[in-house]
Amino acid sequence: MTFNAAALLLLILGLALIGWLAGRARSAMLAGRSGKKLHSRPQYHGWYVALWLFVPAAIFLAIWSSVSPGLITNQVLASPAAESLPAFGFERSAILSDARDVAQGKAAKVRLPAAAPLVEPYAAATHRYAWIGIAAMLALALAGGLYAFTRIRPDFRARTRVERIVMALLLLASLVAILTTFGIVLSLLFESLRFFSLVPMRELLFGTHWNPQSGAPVADTFGGIPLFWGTVLIGAIIAMIVAIPIGMMSAVYLTQYAAPTVRKWVKPMLEILAGVPTVVYGYFAALTVAPALRNFAVAIGIPNASTESALAAGVVMGVMIIPFVSSMADDSINAVPQAMRDGSLALGATPNETIRQVLIPAALPGVMGGILLAVSRAIGETMIVVMAAGLSANLTANPFASVTTVTAQIVKLLTGDQEFDSAKTLAAFALGLVLFLVTLLLNIVALRIVKKYREAYE
Amino acid sequence: MTQDDLSIADPKMRAQGVSVFYGEKQAINDVSIDVGTDLVTAFIGPSGCGKSTFLRSLNRMNDTIAGAKVTGTIELDGEDIYAPSMDVVQLRARVGMVFQKPNPFPKSIYDNVAYGSRIHGLASSKADLDGIVERALTRAGLWDEVKDRLTESGTALSGGQQQRLCIARAIAVDPEVILMDEPCSALDPIATAKIEELIHELRGKYAIVIVTHNMQQAARVSQRTAFFHLGTLVEYGKTTDIFTNPKAERTKDYITGRYG
Numbered sequence: 001m002t003f004n005a006a007a008l009l010l011l012i013l014g015l016a017l018i019g020w021l022a023g024r025a026r027s028a029m030l031a032g033r034s035g036k037k038l039h040s041r042p043q044y045h046g047w048y049v050a051l052w053l054f055v056p057a058a059i060f061l062a063i064w065s066s067v068s069p070g071l072i073t074n075q076v077l078a079s080p081a082a083e084s085l086p087a088f089g090f091e092r093s094a095i096l097s098d099a100r101d102v103a104q105g106k107a108a109k110v111r112l113p114a115a116a117p118l119v120e121p122y123a124a125a126t127h128r129y130a131w132i133g134i135a136a137m138l139a140l141a142l143a144g145g146l147y148a149f150t151r152i153r154p155d156f157r158a159r160t161r162v163e164r165i166v167m168a169l170l171l172l173a174s175l176v177a178i179l180t181t182f183g184i185v186l187s188l189l190f191e192s193l194r195f196f197s198l199v200p201m202r203e204l205l206f207g208t209h210w211n212p213q214s215g216a217p218v219a220d221t222f223g224g225i226p227l228f229w230g231t232v233l234i235g236a237i238i239a240m241i242v243a244i245p246i247g248m249m250s251a252v253y254l255t256q257y258a259a260p261t262v263r264k265w266v267k268p269m270l271e272i273l274a275g276v277p278t279v280v281y282g283y284f285a286a287l288t289v290a291p292a293l294r295n296f297a298v299a300i301g302i303p304n305a306s307t308e309s310a311l312a313a314g315v316v317m318g319v320m321i322i323p324f325v326s327s328m329a330d331d332s333i334n335a336v337p338q339a340m341r342d343g344s345l346a347l348g349a350t351p352n353e354t355i356r357q358v359l360i361p362a363a364l365p366g367v368m369g370g371i372l373l374a375v376s377r378a379i380g381e382t383m384i385v386v387m388a389a390g391l392s393a394n395l396t397a398n399p400f401a402s403v404t405t406v407t408a409q410i411v412k413l414l415t416g417d418q419e420f421d422s423a424k425t426l427a428a429f430a431l432g433l434v435l436f437l438v439t440l441l442l443n444i445v446a447l448r449i450v451k452k453y454r455e456a457y458e
Numbered sequence: 459m460t461q462d463d464l465s466i467a468d469p470k471m472r473a474q475g476v477s478v479f480y481g482e483k484q485a486i487n488d489v490s491i492d493v494g495t496d497l498v499t500a501f502i503g504p505s506g507c508g509k510s511t512f513l514r515s516l517n518r519m520n521d522t523i524a525g526a527k528v529t530g531t532i533e534l535d536g537e538d539i540y541a542p543s544m545d546v547v548q549l550r551a552r553v554g555m556v557f558q559k560p561n562p563f564p565k566s567i568y569d570n571v572a573y574g575s576r577i578h579g580l581a582s583s584k585a586d587l588d589g590i591v592e593r594a595l596t597r598a599g600l601w602d603e604v605k606d607r608l609t610e611s612g613t614a615l616s617g618g619q620q621q622r623l624c625i626a627r628a629i630a631v632d633p634e635v636i637l638m639d640e641p642c643s644a645l646d647p648i649a650t651a652k653i654e655e656l657i658h659e660l661r662g663k664y665a666i667v668i669v670t671h672n673m674q675q676a677a678r679v680s681q682r683t684a685f686f687h688l689g690t691l692v693e694y695g696k697t698t699d700i701f702t703n704p705k706a707e708r709t710k711d712y713i714t715g716r717y718g
Contacts, residue, residue, distance in 0.1 A: 260524065339561035343624070346519060347574040347631055348551030357573070362564050 005065045008134065009058065012141050016054040019145045023049030023152060031154045040159035048158040051165050053145035057137050064133045072100075072125040079121040084114070100126075188436060191429035198423045204430055210393035210404075212413065212424045222427055224434070226393035230310065230403035231435075234389055235378035238314025238399060239321055243378075244371060246318075247325030252355055254326070255333045267330075274323040282387035285316035290388050297400040304401060308390030311399040317384050321374045328370025332363035369450035376442035380435060382407040406435050470495040470635055470665040471516060471553075476530035478511050478520065485511045488530070489691045491684055493635070496662045500680035500697065501669045504717065507686040509669045513637050516667065517553035518546050534635070551578055553635040554628035559644050560620030562612030562627075567604050570612040570623055571595060574631035590630055597663075598626035599656050618649025625656065629664075636660070638668040642675065654679050673713055677701050685709045 024046030031038045038045075073096065076082055086092045098115040101107040103122035110116050152158070196204075199222045207223020250270065254263050290312035297305035336359050344354040360367075390402035391412055413428035469492035478486035486508045493499050493516075501509040511520070518539060520526040532539050539549050551574070562570050571591045574580075581587035591608070595601040600622045604615070612623055621641055628636055638657075642650040657666060657679045670676050676683050677697060684694040685706075693700060693709045704710045711717060 337561070339557055339559055340563060342519065342522065342555075343557060343561040343563065343627075344573070345522060346517065346550055346555035346557075347577065347627065348547045348549075349574075349577050350547055353577055357577075358563050 052148035195426035242318025251329035285388035332366025372446035500676035503686035554633035594630035
């Protein structure tokens with residue numbers, strides 16, 4: 001007997017269906033007998049019973065599924081057979097999981113001899129907690145269902161109650177994303193604080209030498225400036241030099257010049273660019289653009305041109321951001337009232353003059369917001385820079401040299417076997433926190449600008 | 459259509475047999491009208507009668523609407539404005555337009571008025587441009603109200619001031635004709651009175667065509683009135699005649715408030 005959450009969920013769904021039918025039937029019957037008019041239509045009474053039956057039991061099921069393995073393990077550890085286990089570490093957990101797999105039928109027989117005596121206690125504990133869980137869940141479901149069932153009366157306001165429960169469920173759903181983000185920030189924060197207890201914050205933010213060594217922190221190896229500079233060079237300078245003019249011009253073309261049929265085809269195609277996985281752009285940057293740029297640099301006599309260059313990563317990232325800038329600029333230009341455009345044309349301005357002198361200045365705040373959002377995306381972008389920009393932390397303004405970015409270094413620090421308490425690994429969290437705060441700030445500023453601008457024309 | 463006793467010897471604009479189509483839909487059917495040089499001409503009629511559409515065909519603003527097509531001839535000083543040789547940019551500099559809702563550009567008051575002059579290169583120096591801006595604002599009756607804050611945004615003015623700014627903007631290009639598309643419909647009565655006063659003062663300097671819903675306004679500001687209904691020109695004549703002695707039954711019904 002194991003605790004199968006999926007089957008149990010189906011079971012309470014079935015019970016909820018019965019509750020729904022019963023609630024509906026009872027409300028109709030009570031109304032018919034008393035001759036009173038029902039406040040809510042019968043199916044609302046049905047939903048009321050079904051929700052009371054299902055929701056508490058489902059919540060219990062979710063909690064129990066995550067809690068019970070721990071309870072089972074505790075019971076096993078309390079058994080006499082567990083006394084011979086090694087005290088800590090990898091071996092101990094391997095033995096435990098081996099025994100658990102056999103006890104729960106996932107493996108035919110034990111691989112580690114030490115696990116054999118634990119199989120029996122594991123099976124017993126699993127069995128016991130499965131029964132406790134099922135019994136508690138069913139009791140909760142029935143109690144909820146009965147409570148709701150007995151409250152049904154013709155004048156009972158089932159509809160109001162159901163609406164309120166539905167509202168609560170919707171609220172819960174919207175909180176999931178927010179709470180998750182909050183949790184991520186907290187975990188980033190705690191790991192970062194651990195890092196800053198090993199390495200001063202001043203060094204990470206203002207140090208100019210980045211060469212993290214494994215193990216103990218060595219002075220002057222966690223200077224983040226080369227990474228921040230690389231990030232800015234690629235994401236905020238080179239990528240934007242590519243994306244802003246091309247994105248703006250394509251938006252102007254699409255909103256002002258393109259025939260409706262052209263717009264109908266070109267706009268979705270541009271938006272498809274936004275859906276290309278970034279790893280594909282990474283290939284393109286590393287295998288096509290980077291070698292071509294290097295050959296070009298060598299041909300025009302630039303020394304120390306590298307195959308991994310800031311320029312290759314930045315240009316491809318700019319191409320990736322084009323649809324984003326273009327679509328934000330498109331929205332802003334479209335939001336400028338037609339009257340403004342007519343006013344300019346009626347004074348004898350050409351379409352080109354109208355765009356340059358009236359539409360773009362009027363759309364500028366919205367466009368600026370879009371550009372800031374694009375920058376915040378570009379500096380958080382990982383795959384292209386990992387594949388094309390390289391990993392050597394150079395503090396250089398030469399776009400043909402190899403630079404590295406915050407995201408690329410986070411990947412480098414966290415891939416492979418790592419100890420999660422070395423300064424080197426913890427540095428990844430501190431970098432992540434810096435990146436998170438910067439992009440958060442950019443997003444807040446950008447959204448404020450966009451919002452303020454929208455209000456101006458309503 | 460009745461058109462006797464219209465002593466316009468030398469019309470500024472002459473429309474003959476004009477029809478306007480939006481795609482399949484015909485908005486204007488066979489309209490012929492003369493616009494006098496020093497007169498204010500009012501177009502009246504119920505909503506959807508085509509008076510604004512017709513007005514917009516006088517400076518080819520209908521060109522900006524996809525699928526719009528104009529047939530017949532419209533002449534400005536005897537020159538066909540739909541002829542291939544006509545430069546629409548120059549046409550619009552000669553035939554200015556003021557819109558229903560004030561639409562100042564999100565620029566300073568000065569830059570709003572200077573916009574057209576800069577585009578057409580009318581001023582040779584900064585002092586010249588200052589003069590153009592001052593004259594236009596003075597003519598539009600706005601100079602005294604804004605002379606100390608020319609660098610403030612045009613959108614910060616009140617609705618009535620914005621509309622006079624738009625008139626100043628149109629005047630600054632030194633047009634020959636000014637088209638006004640319900641210029642007071644978004645304004646309060648006091649601002650409206652100011653605009654009407656302004657129209658009086660501008661009469662004689664520019665040929666003015668005004669579309670209005672407000673029949674009292676047409677009676678107050680215009681010398682000629684054209685009554686449009688369902689895309690046709692029902693009656694065109696001296697304003698006093700149209701309002702005191704309309705010839706067509708539909709005109710009479712409209713101005714006495716039986717419909718519209």
